[in-house]
Amino acid sequence: MKRLAGLCALLSIAMLAACAKSNDGASASSSPQASTQASAAASAPVQNGAMANDGAKVYLQNCASCHQAGGQGVTDTFPPLDGNPVVTSDAASLIHIVKYGLNGKITVAKSDYNGMMPAWAQQLSDADIASVVTYIRSAWTNKAGAVTESQVAGVSQ
Numbered sequence: 001m002k003r004l005a006g007l008c009a010l011l012s013i014a015m016l017a018a019c020a021k022s023n024d025g026a027s028a029s030s031s032p033q034a035s036t037q038a039s040a041a042a043s044a045p046v047q048n049g050a051m052a053n054d055g056a057k058v059y060l061q062n063c064a065s066c067h068q069a070g071g072q073g074v075t076d077t078f079p080p081l082d083g084n085p086v087v088t089s090d091a092a093s094l095i096h097i098v099k100y101g102l103n104g105k106i107t108v109a110k111s112d113y114n115g116m117m118p119a120w121a122q123q124l125s126d127a128d129i130a131s132v133v134t135y136i137r138s139a140w141t142n143k144a145g146a147v148t149e150s151q152v153a154g155v156s157q
Contacts, residue, residue, distance in 0.1 A: 055135025058128050062120065063136075071140045077115065079108040082140035091133065091147050095155045098129050126152040 060069065063081075067073050071082035081087050086108070087094055101119035105112060120129065130149045137144035 054128075055131035055133070056139070058124065058132040059135050059139075062124070063132065071136070071142075073108075076111065076113070079106065079111075079113045081136050082142060084108050084142075087136055088142050088144040091137065091144070091151060092155050094133055094137070095129065095147065095152050096157075098124075098133055099152070099155060100157050 066078040067081050068078075071080060073080035086097075097117060099119065099121040102117040103115075105114040107113075124132070127149045129152045130147045133152070134146045136142065137147065
């Protein structure tokens with residue numbers, strides 16, 4: 001039991017480290033996770049054309065390590081994005097979260113999360129944020145509209 005607890009703690013630390021890393025432009029590895037991520041990118045929604053494909057790439061490089069390639073999150077650690085009403089409702093709220101981060105307790109699908117979402121405004125351009133937010137809002141079971149670069153630029157702290 002102690003060994004299992006130690007393994008779980010080590011896995012949690014590794015996941016947090018992966019989520020906290022900044023976008024350093026490193027290329028994807030040939031790990032099984034990279035293969036899964038590549039598959040998810042290939043099945044990116046096409047209704048928003050190139051923006052959705054660009055958003056899928058940004059998502060896989062910066063978000064999937066925490067929220068998973070399929071947007072399902074990690075129970076009790078990272079909230080799901082698929083089926084999350086915050087993702088599909090007011091675009092400005094989601095843009096604010098992606099640009100400036102989020103700290104503290106939130107509840108998604110009757111589960112509580114108390115973590116830290118990093119701010120991406122220093123690593124991603126407004127165009128990249130518009131692409132990834134558009135992707136998240138239209139991926140998986142989500143059916144929300146596209147976001148423009150000017151909408152992203154208009155959201156301030």
